[in-house]
Amino acid sequence: MPIISKVGRKSPKVRLLIGSIYAILITGALSMVYPFLLMVAGSTKSAVDVSDSAIIPAFLVDDDALYRKHVEALFNESFDQMQIAYDTTALSFRTLDRPARGNAPLVDAWREFLEETKPPHYAYTLGYLRCPVARGVLPHQLRAFKRRLIERFDGRMDRLNRAFGADFLNWNAFWVLPEDYLLRRNQPGSDPLALAFREFKESQPLGSRVYFSAEGFYKNGFLKSQYAKDIRAYNEAHDTNYASWSDVHLDRRLPAGPGRTQKERNDWEIFVRTILNLYWIRADAQAAPPYRRFLQAKYKSIDALNEKYGTGYDSFDEAPLIEEVPSEGLALSDWDAFLQGWKDPDTGEMHVLPAETIQIRSLDFLFRDYLKEKHGSLENANSALGASFKDWIEIAPPQRDFHYLAFQDKTAWLRWEFIRRNYITVVDFIVLHGRGILNTCIYCSLAILAALIVNPLAAYALSRYKPPSAYKVLLFLMLTMAFPPMVTQIPVFLMLRQFDLLNTFWALVLPGLAHGYSIFLLKGFFDSLPQELYESAEIDGAGEFRIFWQITMSLSKPILAVIALGAFTGAYSNFMMALLICQDEKMWTLMPWLYQLQMRSGPGVVFASLIIAAIPTFLVFALCQNIIMRGIVVPVEK
Numbered sequence: 001m002p003i004i005s006k007v008g009r010k011s012p013k014v015r016l017l018i019g020s021i022y023a024i025l026i027t028g029a030l031s032m033v034y035p036f037l038l039m040v041a042g043s044t045k046s047a048v049d050v051s052d053s054a055i056i057p058a059f060l061v062d063d064d065a066l067y068r069k070h071v072e073a074l075f076n077e078s079f080d081q082m083q084i085a086y087d088t089t090a091l092s093f094r095t096l097d098r099p100a101r102g103n104a105p106l107v108d109a110w111r112e113f114l115e116e117t118k119p120p121h122y123a124y125t126l127g128y129l130r131c132p133v134a135r136g137v138l139p140h141q142l143r144a145f146k147r148r149l150i151e152r153f154d155g156r157m158d159r160l161n162r163a164f165g166a167d168f169l170n171w172n173a174f175w176v177l178p179e180d181y182l183l184r185r186n187q188p189g190s191d192p193l194a195l196a197f198r199e200f201k202e203s204q205p206l207g208s209r210v211y212f213s214a215e216g217f218y219k220n221g222f223l224k225s226q227y228a229k230d231i232r233a234y235n236e237a238h239d240t241n242y243a244s245w246s247d248v249h250l251d252r253r254l255p256a257g258p259g260r261t262q263k264e265r266n267d268w269e270i271f272v273r274t275i276l277n278l279y280w281i282r283a284d285a286q287a288a289p290p291y292r293r294f295l296q297a298k299y300k301s302i303d304a305l306n307e308k309y310g311t312g313y314d315s316f317d318e319a320p321l322i323e324e325v326p327s328e329g330l331a332l333s334d335w336d337a338f339l340q341g342w343k344d345p346d347t348g349e350m351h352v353l354p355a356e357t358i359q360i361r362s363l364d365f366l367f368r369d370y371l372k373e374k375h376g377s378l379e380n381a382n383s384a385l386g387a388s389f390k391d392w393i394e395i396a397p398p399q400r401d402f403h404y405l406a407f408q409d410k411t412a413w414l415r416w417e418f419i420r421r422n423y424i425t426v427v428d429f430i431v432l433h434g435r436g437i438l439n440t441c442i443y444c445s446l447a448i449l450a451a452l453i454v455n456p457l458a459a460y461a462l463s464r465y466k467p468p469s470a471y472k473v474l475l476f477l478m479l480t481m482a483f484p485p486m487v488t489q490i491p492v493f494l495m496l497r498q499f500d501l502l503n504t505f506w507a508l509v510l511p512g513l514a515h516g517y518s519i520f521l522l523k524g525f526f527d528s529l530p531q532e533l534y535e536s537a538e539i540d541g542a543g544e545f546r547i548f549w550q551i552t553m554s555l556s557k558p559i560l561a562v563i564a565l566g567a568f569t570g571a572y573s574n575f576m577m578a579l580l581i582c583q584d585e586k587m588w589t590l591m592p593w594l595y596q597l598q599m600r601s602g603p604g605v606v607f608a609s610l611i612i613a614a615i616p617t618f619l620v621f622a623l624c625q626n627i628i629m630r631g632i633v634v635p636v637e638k
Contacts, residue, residue: 043422043607047133048072048093050603059418063411067098070407070414073139074127075210076178084182084216086400087246102401105385110398113370114206121198122188122279123363124211125179136601138425140417141208145200146174164193171432181277182217184336188327207406211399214280214362215250222271223248238263249393252365254355269355273340278325278332280362281339287357288321294351295319295334297344368392422608429597430612434585436593443578443589444571446509451567452560454514459522460548464534474523477516489580496581503584511577512570518563525559526552561624568620 037055044057048068052058058065072093075082079093090096131137138146150171153159157170168174176197180186188194201209224245227234231245238261242248255264272281283291296316299305305319306312308330313319322335341352372392375381381395382388389395407414430436462470492511493502501507529552537547553560575591582588594613598606 039607039610042603043611044419045134045422045602045604045607046072046131046137046418047077047602050134057418060415064098066411066414066418067404067407068093068096069418071096071403073131074208074403076125076127076130076139077133078178080221081180081210083220085210085213087213087216087219087396088400089245099401099404102405103386103398104401104405106387106398107402107405109371109374109385110367110402111206113367114211117366117370119211119363119366121202122179122181124201124209125181126201126204127178127208127210129176129178131602134602134604136425136597136605137422138428139421141204142176143424143428145176145197146171148200149174149196164196165191166193170434172429180212181279182212182214182221184275184277186277187332190327207403211363211397213364213397213399214276214360215364215396217276218250218271219245219248222275223267226267238267240264250360250364251393252360254358265355272358272360273353276360278336278339280360281325282323282359282361283321283353284357284359285321287353290351290354291321291338292316292319294338294342297347297349297351298334298342363397367397368395371395422604423612425601425605426594426597426609426612430590430593433593434588436588436590439587440572440589442505443508443574444568446505447512447571448564448567450509450513451515451518451563455518455563456522456553456556456560457548458514459519459526460552462519463523463526474520477519480516485577489577492577493580503582503587505587507581508571508574508578508589512567515566518566521559522556522563525556529555565620565624569617572616 034055038053041052041055041057044059045052046069049058049065059069060066071082075085082088082093082096083090088096126141128139128141130142131139149160153163155171157168157174161167176193179188181188188198223234227237229245231242231248234245234248235241240259240261251268255268293316295305299308302313302315305316311319322331325335326332338351339353339358341350343350371381371385375384378389378392387395461467462473467473488511496502496507496510501510533551533555534547537551542550573591574589575595578589579592579595582592590613594609597609601609
């Protein structure tokens with residue numbers, strides 16, 4: 001019988017009361033839904049939008065926000081590398097704007113240049129490889145490379161370690177660093193893993209590559225760090241009058257001619273001799289004699305040189321000038337020493353590569369040479385490219401426009417990638433890391449089974465036989481709820497260690513085998529069952545076990561569902577106790593693994609892990625809600 005009759009509901013006051021109740025319930029629901037939506041939105045965040053607090057991520061509806069997120073991932077969250085490649089004045093990824101319009105002819109020329117010349121592997125790096133700021137995220141290219149290796153080695157990390165001479169603990173510990181071959185100290189590896197990544201890198205599309213710009217490095221990595229970002233400070237130090245940093249360029253050779261100052265020449269020499277990677281530096285043929293004199297001064301005899309270099313020269317005159325810099329070895333070290341300057345310890349003579357013979361051979365100059373050869377004159381190039389360059393040196397590789405045009409063709413894919421990549425990171429960590437899923441399934445199954453056996457038996461005994469001390473037993477069981485689990489952790493741990501049960505499923509299940517509140521609920525439900533059924537069963541000759549199983553348990557499905565859900569929730573969410581008594585990673589359940597993931601990850605991955613962790617509980621409740629609601633309503637009606 002309803003509390004308010006149909007006639008009473010027609011009263012304005014009652015309607016106002018009911019409307020107020022609904023308003024309060026809706027407000028309460030919204031107060032719970034809004035934080036949940038914020039968490040869902042947070043699960044798609046990266047470093048560029050982590051401070052946004054909208055329930056709808058901006059990149060889903062705003063192309064500017066999507067572009068910033070894409071560029072951040074393309075440059076592996078390195079703002080310095082983005083400044084070098086784009087030569088932009090943006091202060092951060094958050095302030096980066098889309099190009100007004102890309103120069104399509106220049107972009108096409110850049111694409112043709114890359115396809116025809118095929119720059120070497122050290123000329124570029126891949127995007128979507130690493131997220132050092134967002135932390136813990138598996139970007140697209142890293143996932144693709146790891147997936148290729150998993151297929152190659154049948155998922156066996158031990159086989160990969162043997163083949164590559166590596167020492168990765170597992171697939172979740174696997175990573176590769178984006179290359180940076182602008183600095184002198186960075187050299188490509190020659191180990192099997194580096195060669196495998198090089199092969200993978202060369203198979204990726206041009207739009208996912210970031211090519212190194214020596215001019216961008218000179219301007220944004222060297223000059224601005226020396227003279228601040230204000231062009232006035234640079235002009236004052238160099239006695240120049242450049243209007244902006246866009247007027248400053250890297251010369252192929254030592255700066256000379258009208259208007260060039262000695263300070264500019266000094267900067268150029270310091271940059272080329274000590275900072276720029278040797279891959280981008282070449283020497284004219286006139287440098288061969290001083291280079292051979294340097295070798296003779298260092299090794300004294302041709303036999304000593306041949307022994308160190310593994311060569312068979314008859315004299316130092318046969319030693320060739322370095323053209324393509326070796327990736328390793330003594331020849332690389334000697335060439336670096338000759339470029340910087342080497343002082344003979346015996347004679348005190350300084351051997352150094354003459355500055356006038358040095359030239360820079362980076363993609364910036366190679367692209368200009370390509371356009372010059374293709375179009376002949378600057379006027380023809382401007383006409384074909386729809387540009388107005390005043391000098392060849394003003395032409396820079398249009399990487400920003402190139403990446404932007406590629407971005408416009410894949411906005412839908414990018415949105416889908418940013419929506420799911422944090423979730424992929426969590427799933428990848430859980431599936432490939434230990435036996436978290438299997439252990440959780442076993443633990444939850446045992447916990448539910450134990451709860452549905454021990455608690456009903458105890459409650460049945462108290463309800464069926466009604467011992468004189470029944471209420472004292474119930475009071476004792478209820479008193480156990482007065483102590484939080486943290487109080488009992490130490491004695492439980494000591495007891496389990498005494499019985500040598502640590503790192504076993506027994507250690508997980510036994511401490512929660514009997515639950516006082518569950519026994520209390522079950523006894524109350526059993527007391528409400530009709531006693532006539534028990535009397536009829538006894539008259540028909542049913543035994544005690546049959547009465548318990550076929551009558552009591554059959555009629556108690558709603559409350560048993562509530563008990564099972566409580567057992568599942570307690571086992572599934574058990575973190576501290578599971579970590580304390582099962583310190584072996586092979587026995588860890590999902591909660592310890594997710595905790596470890598959260599400790600090494602940023603907010604986006606943390607939010608994604610919380611949502612994924614909540615899915616099993618939500619599904620169990622959604623699938624069993626009818627039975628659970630019956631468990632709440634039926635005892636009240638009776």
